[in-house]
Amino acid sequence: MRSEQMKQQTKLYLQKMKGGTRSPLTVRPLNIIVGFIGGVISIGLLALLTSVGDSVWIMAPFGASCVLAFAVWDAPLSQPRNIVGGHLVSTLAGLTVHELLGDGVIAMAIGVGAAISLMALTRTTHPPAGADPLVVMMAGSGWSFLLTPVLAGSVIIVLVALLVNNAVKERRYPTFWW
Numbered sequence: 001m002r003s004e005q006m007k008q009q010t011k012l013y014l015q016k017m018k019g020g021t022r023s024p025l026t027v028r029p030l031n032i033i034v035g036f037i038g039g040v041i042s043i044g045l046l047a048l049l050t051s052v053g054d055s056v057w058i059m060a061p062f063g064a065s066c067v068l069a070f071a072v073w074d075a076p077l078s079q080p081r082n083i084v085g086g087h088l089v090s091t092l093a094g095l096t097v098h099e100l101l102g103d104g105v106i107a108m109a110i111g112v113g114a115a116i117s118l119m120a121l122t123r124t125t126h127p128p129a130g131a132d133p134l135v136v137m138m139a140g141s142g143w144s145f146l147l148t149p150v151l152a153g154s155v156i157i158v159l160v161a162l163l164v165n166n167a168v169k170e171r172r173y174p175t176f177w178w
């Protein structure tokens with residue numbers, strides 16, 4: 001009897017992995033154009049600031065933040081609170097774990113887990129920011145990384161998102177601030 005129950009639970013568990021329906025994402029030419037423009041301006045500006053100054057203004061997770069800010073601008077995880085707050089909270093988690101545990105395998109795992117938990121706790125979940133602890137540890141970043149590129153870069157992405165998304169009649173960004 002117990003064996004039969006275990007088989008049934010396993011079957012139900014595996015059935016969940018089949019998925020339910022087709023992707024709800026649609027292809028709209030306007031969204032493709034806005035995504036392209038927003039990504040070019042945001043990353044171009046951050047790359048330019050990095051090339052002309054003494055500070056690094058760009059990091060890989062910002063590319064993924066641009067996908068959310070311009071392709072799914074109306075999603076909760078794409079809002080300013082989530083972009084800026086998520087990157088700040090996750091980087092803070094990464095810097096703290098790095099300070100306490102170094103940059104080994106366990107520290108990286110704990111850093112990402114802590115970032116996920118803290119973003120959920122602070123309602124600032126932003127998936128690209130989940131990579132921030134890895135960026136911190138792999139680069140051996142110091143506390144100044146929290147300001148530049150993290151705070152400055154995420155604020156620039158939000159400012160560009162405000163300008164580009166609201167230039168399109170059908171869009172309204174943000175859907176919420178707090």
